[in-house]
Amino acid sequence: MITLLDYGAGNVRSVVNAIEKLGGGVCTAAGPDDIRRAEKLVFPGVGNFGSMMRVLFDKGYVEPLLEYLRTDKPFLGICLGLQALFEKSDEAPGIPGLGFIPGTVKRFETELSVPHIGWNGVRIQKQSSLLNNLAEDEKLYFVHSYHVVPKDPKVILTLSDYGETFVSSIRCGNIAATQFHPEKSGAAGLAVFKNFLYPGPESAIQLRETRKTGLAKRIVACLDVRANDAGDLVVTKGDQYDVRENGEVRNLGKPVELARDYYEQGADEITFLNITGFRDFPLEDIPMLEVLRQTSKHVFVPLTIGGGIRSYTDANGRTWTSLEVAAEYFRSGADKISIGSDAVYIAEQYLKTGQKSGASAIEQISSVYGSQAVVISIDPRRVYVNSQEEVPHKAFRTDITGPQGEPFCWFQCTVRGGREGRSVDAVTLAEICEELGAGEILLNSIDRDGTNSGFDIELINAVAEAVSIPVIASSGAGCEEHFLEVFTRTNAEAALAAGIFHRRQVPVGKVKKFLSNKVEIRQEGIL
Numbered sequence: 001m002i003t004l005l006d007y008g009a010g011n012v013r014s015v016v017n018a019i020e021k022l023g024g025g026v027c028t029a030a031g032p033d034d035i036r037r038a039e040k041l042v043f044p045g046v047g048n049f050g051s052m053m054r055v056l057f058d059k060g061y062v063e064p065l066l067e068y069l070r071t072d073k074p075f076l077g078i079c080l081g082l083q084a085l086f087e088k089s090d091e092a093p094g095i096p097g098l099g100f101i102p103g104t105v106k107r108f109e110t111e112l113s114v115p116h117i118g119w120n121g122v123r124i125q126k127q128s129s130l131l132n133n134l135a136e137d138e139k140l141y142f143v144h145s146y147h148v149v150p151k152d153p154k155v156i157l158t159l160s161d162y163g164e165t166f167v168s169s170i171r172c173g174n175i176a177a178t179q180f181h182p183e184k185s186g187a188a189g190l191a192v193f194k195n196f197l198y199p200g201p202e203s204a205i206q207l208r209e210t211r212k213t214g215l216a217k218r219i220v221a222c223l224d225v226r227a228n229d230a231g232d233l234v235v236t237k238g239d240q241y242d243v244r245e246n247g248e249v250r251n252l253g254k255p256v257e258l259a260r261d262y263y264e265q266g267a268d269e270i271t272f273l274n275i276t277g278f279r280d281f282p283l284e285d286i287p288m289l290e291v292l293r294q295t296s297k298h299v300f301v302p303l304t305i306g307g308g309i310r311s312y313t314d315a316n317g318r319t320w321t322s323l324e325v326a327a328e329y330f331r332s333g334a335d336k337i338s339i340g341s342d343a344v345y346i347a348e349q350y351l352k353t354g355q356k357s358g359a360s361a362i363e364q365i366s367s368v369y370g371s372q373a374v375v376i377s378i379d380p381r382r383v384y385v386n387s388q389e390e391v392p393h394k395a396f397r398t399d400i401t402g403p404q405g406e407p408f409c410w411f412q413c414t415v416r417g418g419r420e421g422r423s424v425d426a427v428t429l430a431e432i433c434e435e436l437g438a439g440e441i442l443l444n445s446i447d448r449d450g451t452n453s454g455f456d457i458e459l460i461n462a463v464a465e466a467v468s469i470p471v472i473a474s475s476g477a478g479c480e481e482h483f484l485e486v487f488t489r490t491n492a493e494a495a496l497a498a499g500i501f502h503r504r505q506v507p508v509g510k511v512k513k514f515l516s517n518k519v520e521i522r523q524e525g526i527l
Helices: 013-021 032-037 049-058 062-070 186-197 255-265 286-295 322-331 341-353 361-369 426-436 457-464 480-489 508-515
Strands: 002-004 026-028 041-045 075-079 103-107 116-120 140-144 146-150 156-162 164-172 175-178 218-227 233-236 269-274 303-306 336-339 374-378 380-385 395-397 408-415 420-425 440-443 471-474 494-497
Touching: 002 013, 002 032, 013 026, 013 041, 013 186, 032 062, 049 062, 116 156, 140 186, 146 164, 218 255, 218 471, 218 508, 233 255, 255 269, 255 286, 255 508, 269 286, 286 303, 286 322, 303 374, 322 336, 322 361, 336 341, 336 361, 341 361, 341 374, 341 408, 341 420, 341 426, 361 374, 361 426, 374 426, 380 420, 408 426, 420 426, 426 440, 426 457, 440 457, 457 471, 457 480, 480 494, 480 508
Parallel strands: 002 026, 002 041, 041 075, 075 175, 218 269, 218 494, 269 303, 303 336, 336 374, 374 440, 440 471, 471 494
Antiparallel strands: 103 146, 116 140, 156 164, 164 175, 218 233, 380 408, 395 408, 408 420
């Protein structure tokens, strides 16, 4: 029986699902004594170091956790569960960690995008049964802005590279912890869990000290989910955001089944965008939460959910914060939440005051769950002008001139599913949201949506060059070559598609096969 230390933040459902899929039983620690009695302890941590440590102290978990670690019984820490073992973190000055392992937690110092999000490799530094059956060429899923720096190099189990070399896992006796997320790392991650559950003799591993690891470009399958006219949740797809055909909502399949299919095809992430109008309040939108719960039982890659993540007052007069709403999605299996129209309203308010309010959904959620948990979904359209001076927005010279030959354009943000234009441009919105704490940009294009004509390279470059957080390119993919184009002509770290996957025009595996040996990718899914 595995004891799960769940301190109340992030998606632990996927950890439970991974253990149960492998035949293990899980009980959740309900108090300090459960930690002391544990035979095998798993500690998944997500979010902010300071928030995590405050909760551990408040719940009285620190001392029993240290007692457990000192007995050298089997322990597996994940992400913040690794960082918690150290003395302190740059993320929360003045707040002590457990101090079980001497050393600190440092922020990445690199010109690359931070957070470090995606599939990277590991270089094994010593033998360990935890890594049995890994060939050392697998990609594992990372999502973090900080990394551990132990004083004693003997505890280092694996190293990885992202602008700099960093420690990606440690092992000290029976105490092990990983910066990567095994529960989100597909077959390779499940192998790590299996080795922890059922440890065997250490397999011989050829240590390769000099090989650098690389971050894979991500292929993201997106499922627009909404209720059809019969009230059933279906996956649909719009053409320039219109999801109806012959008066009916396009029905391209069931969300749980399609998500599982894309996972098995090798998709690196799955994104659900709930485009159903909420009847009253999103926490009562049970079908979408159930979609997440069921999907996370079978899909062991990151899941993002967007739609309705904002503060609400329900029919009974109770006000629910965006943080409470997001928490319900995380507890149901989401790893990241996507904020769309509300991000535009938040940015407009910021432009009026020039100050952070601390109350916005972006600020609230990132302060608890970390910036990596907040994705900003931007829906811009091109507005053509004759000169940069013609508008107060950030305008760019374009190779795709306007209907009257206009040589410049700006990218107008929209809300309400693209139906309403606003006075803020996409570049400014991305910059403000990064300042407020967002960790990733999902960049759509109304002009390219459903056209199969390729991604808007100019739009992507404009935004990617303005921010230091990762950008996911979206809208317009029609063939494998479009993915290669966006990865070689922009700094986008991921590319998202929907229609070509749903209609099986271009399967995920075919995209990966085409990209193989051209750009760094995760090999799972190659046909």
